[in-house]
Amino acid sequence: xxxxxxxxxxxxxxxxxxxxxxxxxxxNHNSMYxxxxxxxxxxxxxxxxxxxxxxxxxEVPNGYNVSRLNKREFSLRLESxxxxxxxxxxxxxxxxxxxxxxxxxxxxxxxx
Amino acid sequence: RKEVEQDPGPFNVxxxxxxxxxxxxxxxxxxxxxxxxxxxxxxxxxxxxVYSSGNEDGRFTAQLNRASQYISLLIRxxxxxxxxxxxxxxxQTGANxxxxxxxxxxxxxx
Numbered sequence: 001x002x003x004x005x006x007x008x009x010x011x012x013x014x015x016x017x018x019x020x021x022x023x024x025x026x027x028n029h030n031s032m033y034x035x036x037x038x039x040x041x042x043x044x045x046x047x048x049x050x051x052x053x054x055x056x057x058x059e060v061p062n063g064y065n066v067s068r069l070n071k072r073e074f075s076l077r078l079e080s081x082x083x084x085x086x087x088x089x090x091x092x093x094x095x096x097x098x099x100x101x102x103x104x105x106x107x108x109x110x111x112x
Numbered sequence: 113r114k115e116v117e118q119d120p121g122p123f124n125v126x127x128x129x130x131x132x133x134x135x136x137x138x139x140x141x142x143x144x145x146x147x148x149x150x151x152x153x154x155x156x157x158x159x160x161x162v163y164s165s166g167n168e169d170g171r172f173t174a175q176l177n178r179a180s181q182y183i184s185l186l187i188r189x190x191x192x193x194x195x196x197x198x199x200x201x202x203x204q205t206g207a208n209x210x211x212x213x214x215x216x217x218x219x220x221x222x
Contacts, residue, residue: 033209040120042199042214043156058209090155098203100146101210103155 002026004104006091012110013081021076021107023091031094032074033058033101034066036087043090049074050097081111115139118200118213126221129190133216135200136182144203145176147185149196150215156199159185190220 004025013019025032034046045058049068063085065077074093078085088108092101118135125131137145145162160167162174162183173186183202187194200213 035212040214042116043212045209048209098144098210100158100161103157105155 004091004093004102006089006104006107008107009105010108012112013078014112015082017081018077018079019081020078021089021091021109022073023075023104024073025091025093025102025104026072027093027095027102028071029093029095029102030071031097031099032068033092033094034064034074034076035090035092036060036085037090037106038087046076046089048097081109083111085109086111114213115204115211116200116202116213118216120214120216122217122219124219124221125190127190127192129220130186130188131190131218132184132186133198133200133218134182134184135213135216136180137200137202137211138181139202139204140178140181141205142181142202143205144210145174145183146201146210147172147174147183148199148201148212150199151196156212159198187218190218192220192222194218195220 007022033048035043047066049055052071091104094101147159148156149159150156166175171188175184197215197217199215
Protein backbone atom coordinates (compact mmCIF):
# COMPACT_ATOMS: atom_id res chain seq x y z
CA UNK A 1 0.00 0.00 0.00
CA UNK A 2 1.45 3.33 -1.07
CA UNK A 3 -1.23 5.27 0.82
CA UNK A 4 -1.59 8.76 -0.65
CA UNK A 5 0.78 9.78 -3.42
CA UNK A 6 1.30 13.22 -4.95
CA UNK A 7 3.13 14.52 -7.97
CA UNK A 8 5.20 16.54 -8.47
CA UNK A 9 7.18 16.93 -5.23
CA UNK A 10 8.55 20.33 -6.24
CA UNK A 11 7.52 22.90 -8.85
CA UNK A 12 8.53 26.41 -9.79
CA UNK A 13 6.14 28.46 -11.93
CA UNK A 14 6.13 31.93 -13.35
CA UNK A 15 3.17 34.21 -12.66
CA UNK A 16 0.35 33.38 -15.05
CA UNK A 17 1.42 29.84 -15.83
CA UNK A 18 -0.94 26.95 -15.19
CA UNK A 19 -0.36 23.53 -13.73
CA UNK A 20 -2.14 20.52 -12.27
CA UNK A 21 -1.18 18.78 -9.05
CA UNK A 22 -1.98 15.08 -9.05
CA UNK A 23 -3.09 12.98 -6.10
CA UNK A 24 -4.01 9.30 -5.82
CA UNK A 25 -4.89 7.01 -2.93
CA UNK A 26 -5.05 3.23 -2.78
CA UNK A 27 -6.96 2.85 0.48
CA ASN A 28 -10.42 2.77 -1.13
CA HIS A 29 -11.32 5.96 0.70
CA ASN A 30 -14.45 7.84 -0.23
CA SER A 31 -13.36 11.38 0.65
CA MET A 32 -10.40 13.36 -0.59
CA TYR A 33 -9.09 16.83 0.23
CA UNK A 34 -6.65 19.48 -0.91
CA UNK A 35 -4.95 21.73 1.67
CA UNK A 36 -2.34 24.41 1.56
CA UNK A 37 0.06 25.05 4.43
CA UNK A 38 1.69 28.41 4.99
CA UNK A 39 3.88 29.52 7.91
CA UNK A 40 1.76 30.70 10.84
CA UNK A 41 -1.49 29.82 9.07
CA UNK A 42 -1.76 26.11 9.60
CA UNK A 43 -3.46 23.83 7.13
CA UNK A 44 -6.28 25.46 5.18
CA UNK A 45 -8.76 23.50 3.13
CA UNK A 46 -8.95 24.48 -0.54
CA UNK A 47 -11.43 21.96 -1.94
CA UNK A 48 -12.75 18.59 -0.96
CA UNK A 49 -14.61 15.70 -2.50
CA UNK A 50 -16.91 13.87 -0.14
CA UNK A 51 -17.38 11.02 -2.59
CA UNK A 52 -16.70 10.15 -6.19
CA UNK A 53 -18.54 12.57 -8.45
CA UNK A 54 -18.83 15.44 -5.96
CA UNK A 55 -16.59 18.38 -5.16
CA UNK A 56 -17.07 21.36 -2.84
CA UNK A 57 -15.25 24.52 -1.90
CA UNK A 58 -13.31 24.75 1.30
CA GLU A 59 -11.96 27.78 3.14
CA VAL A 60 -9.66 29.17 0.40
CA PRO A 61 -10.91 28.03 -3.05
CA ASN A 62 -10.18 31.17 -5.11
CA GLY A 63 -7.69 30.60 -7.90
CA TYR A 64 -8.08 26.82 -7.88
CA ASN A 65 -10.17 24.14 -9.53
CA VAL A 66 -10.42 20.44 -8.81
CA SER A 67 -11.44 17.24 -10.53
CA ARG A 68 -12.38 13.97 -8.87
CA LEU A 69 -11.37 11.79 -11.78
CA ASN A 70 -12.44 8.53 -10.11
CA LYS A 71 -12.48 7.13 -6.61
CA ARG A 72 -8.69 7.00 -6.47
CA GLU A 73 -7.67 10.30 -8.00
CA PHE A 74 -8.27 13.96 -7.11
CA SER A 75 -6.40 16.69 -8.97
CA LEU A 76 -5.90 20.37 -8.19
CA ARG A 77 -5.45 22.90 -10.99
CA LEU A 78 -4.03 26.40 -10.88
CA GLU A 79 -5.22 28.15 -14.03
CA SER A 80 -3.12 31.30 -13.68
CA UNK A 81 -0.59 31.04 -10.90
CA UNK A 82 0.08 34.01 -8.62
CA UNK A 83 2.90 34.58 -6.10
CA UNK A 84 0.30 34.33 -3.30
CA UNK A 85 -0.13 30.67 -4.25
CA UNK A 86 3.43 29.89 -3.22
CA UNK A 87 2.86 27.25 -0.57
CA UNK A 88 3.10 23.59 0.33
CA UNK A 89 0.11 21.66 -0.97
CA UNK A 90 -1.08 18.49 0.71
CA UNK A 91 -3.62 16.02 -0.56
CA UNK A 92 -5.42 13.86 2.00
CA UNK A 93 -8.02 11.12 2.03
CA UNK A 94 -10.36 9.63 4.59
CA UNK A 95 -12.76 6.74 4.73
CA UNK A 96 -15.69 9.16 5.04
CA UNK A 97 -16.14 12.90 5.58
CA UNK A 98 -14.72 14.06 8.86
CA UNK A 99 -12.99 10.83 9.80
CA UNK A 100 -9.26 10.78 10.35
CA UNK A 101 -7.33 11.90 7.32
CA UNK A 102 -4.20 10.44 5.76
CA UNK A 103 -1.88 12.82 3.98
CA UNK A 104 0.34 12.62 0.95
CA UNK A 105 3.97 13.81 1.08
CA UNK A 106 3.14 17.27 -0.28
CA UNK A 107 4.08 19.45 -3.24
CA UNK A 108 6.28 22.48 -2.66
CA UNK A 109 5.19 25.14 -5.14
CA UNK A 110 6.95 28.43 -5.76
CA UNK A 111 5.41 31.06 -8.02
CA UNK A 112 7.81 33.76 -9.16
CA ARG B 113 -11.55 33.90 16.15
CA LYS B 114 -9.76 30.79 14.95
CA GLU B 115 -11.55 27.46 15.18
CA VAL B 116 -8.57 25.86 16.90
CA GLU B 117 -5.82 27.67 18.81
CA GLN B 118 -2.51 26.37 20.04
CA ASP B 119 0.55 27.87 21.67
CA PRO B 120 3.14 27.75 18.85
CA GLY B 121 6.02 27.24 21.30
CA PRO B 122 8.76 26.32 20.81
CA PHE B 123 8.97 23.97 23.76
CA ASN B 124 12.56 22.92 24.39
CA VAL B 125 12.79 20.10 26.92
CA UNK B 126 15.55 17.69 28.00
CA UNK B 127 15.36 14.00 27.26
CA UNK B 128 13.29 12.18 29.82
CA UNK B 129 11.16 15.20 30.69
CA UNK B 130 7.39 15.30 30.72
CA UNK B 131 5.77 17.93 28.53
CA UNK B 132 2.15 18.93 28.01
CA UNK B 133 0.43 20.87 25.26
CA UNK B 134 -3.02 22.39 25.35
CA UNK B 135 -5.31 23.38 22.56
CA UNK B 136 -8.61 25.28 22.68
CA UNK B 137 -11.47 25.08 20.20
CA UNK B 138 -14.17 27.63 19.60
CA UNK B 139 -17.21 25.57 18.64
CA UNK B 140 -18.89 23.76 21.49
CA UNK B 141 -20.57 21.46 18.95
CA UNK B 142 -17.21 19.92 18.03
CA UNK B 143 -17.38 16.18 18.26
CA UNK B 144 -14.16 14.58 17.05
CA UNK B 145 -10.67 15.40 18.21
CA UNK B 146 -7.23 14.27 17.11
CA UNK B 147 -3.57 14.97 17.61
CA UNK B 148 -1.36 14.83 14.52
CA UNK B 149 2.40 14.97 14.39
CA UNK B 150 4.32 16.73 11.63
CA UNK B 151 8.06 16.39 11.17
CA UNK B 152 10.01 19.15 9.43
CA UNK B 153 9.20 19.27 5.72
CA UNK B 154 6.98 16.18 5.97
CA UNK B 155 3.27 15.51 5.91
CA UNK B 156 1.08 15.45 9.04
CA UNK B 157 0.53 11.97 10.47
CA UNK B 158 -2.13 10.87 12.90
CA UNK B 159 -0.72 10.45 16.40
CA UNK B 160 -3.90 9.61 18.27
CA UNK B 161 -7.59 10.25 18.52
CA VAL B 162 -8.91 11.93 21.66
CA TYR B 163 -11.86 10.34 23.41
CA SER B 164 -14.15 11.87 26.00
CA SER B 165 -12.86 9.53 28.67
CA GLY B 166 -9.25 10.30 27.81
CA ASN B 167 -6.91 7.79 26.28
CA GLU B 168 -3.34 6.63 26.53
CA ASP B 169 -0.95 5.16 24.00
CA GLY B 170 2.38 4.27 25.54
CA ARG B 171 4.07 7.48 26.65
CA PHE B 172 1.30 9.66 25.19
CA THR B 173 -1.90 10.63 26.98
CA ALA B 174 -4.69 12.71 25.48
CA GLN B 175 -7.46 14.38 27.46
CA LEU B 176 -10.62 16.22 26.46
CA ASN B 177 -12.34 18.85 28.59
CA ARG B 178 -15.64 19.70 26.93
CA ALA B 179 -16.73 22.18 29.58
CA SER B 180 -13.65 24.34 29.00
CA GLN B 181 -13.34 23.40 25.33
CA TYR B 182 -9.76 22.27 25.36
CA ILE B 183 -7.79 19.16 24.63
CA SER B 184 -4.37 18.27 25.91
CA LEU B 185 -1.48 16.01 24.99
CA LEU B 186 0.96 14.76 27.60
CA ILE B 187 4.25 13.18 26.59
CA ARG B 188 6.15 11.31 29.29
CA UNK B 189 9.84 10.33 29.20
CA UNK B 190 10.52 12.48 26.13
CA UNK B 191 12.77 10.99 23.44
CA UNK B 192 14.85 12.82 20.87
CA UNK B 193 12.58 11.29 18.23
CA UNK B 194 9.58 13.13 19.73
CA UNK B 195 10.93 16.40 18.30
CA UNK B 196 8.25 17.56 15.86
CA UNK B 197 5.30 19.91 15.52
CA UNK B 198 2.09 18.66 17.13
CA UNK B 199 -1.18 19.67 15.48
CA UNK B 200 -4.47 19.83 17.32
CA UNK B 201 -7.38 18.83 15.06
CA UNK B 202 -11.11 19.19 15.59
CA UNK B 203 -14.21 18.20 13.66
CA GLN B 204 -17.41 20.12 14.26
CA THR B 205 -20.82 18.50 14.13
CA GLY B 206 -22.13 18.70 10.58
CA ALA B 207 -18.84 19.98 9.19
CA ASN B 208 -17.38 18.36 6.14
CA UNK B 209 -13.76 18.55 7.12
CA UNK B 210 -11.29 18.78 9.95
CA UNK B 211 -9.98 22.04 11.40
CA UNK B 212 -6.27 22.14 12.12
CA UNK B 213 -4.42 24.25 14.64
CA UNK B 214 -1.19 25.92 13.58
CA UNK B 215 0.80 23.50 15.70
CA UNK B 216 3.09 23.47 18.72
CA UNK B 217 6.75 22.88 18.07
CA UNK B 218 8.63 20.55 20.41
CA UNK B 219 12.40 20.07 20.52
CA UNK B 220 13.82 17.41 22.83
CA UNK B 221 17.39 18.20 23.77
CA UNK B 222 20.03 15.53 24.60
